[in-house]
Amino acid sequence: MRAVLEDRPPFGPWPARGETVVIDYSSPNIAKPFHLGHLRSTVIGSALRRLYKFTGHRVYGINHIGDWGSQFGKIIVAWKEWGDEERLAENPMRHLFEIYVRYQKEEKDRPELGKRAAEAFRRLESGEDNEERRIWTELREISLRAFQGPYRRLGVEFEAVTGESFYEDKMEAAIERVREAGIATVSDGALVVEFPGEGIPPCILRKSDGTTIYATRDLAALFYRRETYGFDRALYVVGSEQKLHFRQLKRVLERLGWPQAERVEHVDFGLILFRNEETGRWEKGKTRSGNAIFLDEVLDQAVAGIRKIIEEKNPDLDDKDGIAEQIGVSAIIFNDLKNSRIKDVKFDWNEMLSFEGETGPYVQYAGARLASILRKAGVEERPRVDGISWGLLEDAADVLLAMSEFRPVLEKAVLKNEPSLLTQFSIRIAGSIHSYLRDHHVLSAEPKLREARLALVAAARVLLVSTLGILGVTAPERM
């Protein structure tokens, strides 16, 4: 408790350990909507970024925006066919999504669209200053600006935003490197690295039409990042469905004899599923009407639900809208980080909107109660620890035991790249302090006891705030 209140490790920031980690997360694709599916990488990645920083690593969070690739040929064609400047300005994500969906639909009946799209990407990748590039530039910039909204709400930050297009002029060198190593072969007109006898399909570096593919860009990005950041470890926070891709990438690096190959890790995670009310089954990220669910709308709904609860539980609260925003957004983040990342997130609105039990609001509520006690006692956030009779806190064994788990929990979370360990830890702290407060009154206790209990309350609050802080969850003083 002394260490907690004095902000010393392991409870305060850990000493630097001289290891540099680059974490690739969020990486939305501007050709596709920023929907709920992007939430996981964003939220897990930024939690890991803060976790690594807290534990003394040098961290570079990188947003590898999906702003390149043959799909942009499709987007360009879709834009030429159905693009509307006004609608784009109004709601860029929505409009780009609509024309993209329309493209997908119409391509089935109009095969010429596919040819035009391939040609459009070829022209884009030619490097010429042509119409394709102008459209791409405009759509890219508008999208990047639109991403700032969700990022601000979620409190997500990056050290670098370098899209795939950033590697446009670095891919040839990457391909050359693989060629020189003598591990590339030509197969069906494509340049590939094969893995004979390993049971995994070859990694394609250049398609038969001469254009590049995501593996090429990931490879170029890895070389660039090694040179730029000198990383010791590189984490990719990307869904499990891309496991094969990262395995191939890693195998290419190993065959190149790249020293850091070992420490390129795919931090994978499960899907977001919704309950199909008719079948009762969990299904992929679509509403009943078949629309993708936009992140902003989910956040808005959560905030609205919280706003209602505040109105009934605490109508006199100041800044109800601001608090509702904090709690609502946190509830979504917390829900995403609650279970092992490998598990699918089952998104159940009824459960989400009740905010009871092991949820974000539960932990925040504990924090608010603690803040309230400290406020009423008139002590500062971190009271002095001198002269406190620690022995009087024997009855707080559960809380103290939970607190002592902080270091091992952080260590395990780093080892396994598993933010859910912190989420579970915050629930344990909240639960134990909730229970303790029921039978152990603080303000009305004898002076010595009161002082000791206040220190406990303050320490629990500090620990809750820093744990939630790593997770990206706020800890309002009132709610």
Added chain:
RNA sequence: GCGCCCGUAGCUCAGCUGGAUAGAGCGUCGGCCUUCUAAGCCGAAUGUCGCAGGUUCGAAUCCUGCCGGGCGUGCCA
């Protein structure tokens, strides 16, 4: 077909570097607001740990096979 992942209470999960009566939340049932926020707390009921073998003094945990579900499987990302 092949590869990877998952399978623990009605639901959602934790536990799985093997160790004593398998834990939590939701839901159900029953309690607690004239002292610090009831978004809380306390109690009760609920499990052949998918199935079958094996290793072990001891298996939810390790190994093998099978079943069920998911994801992936050469020019999308």
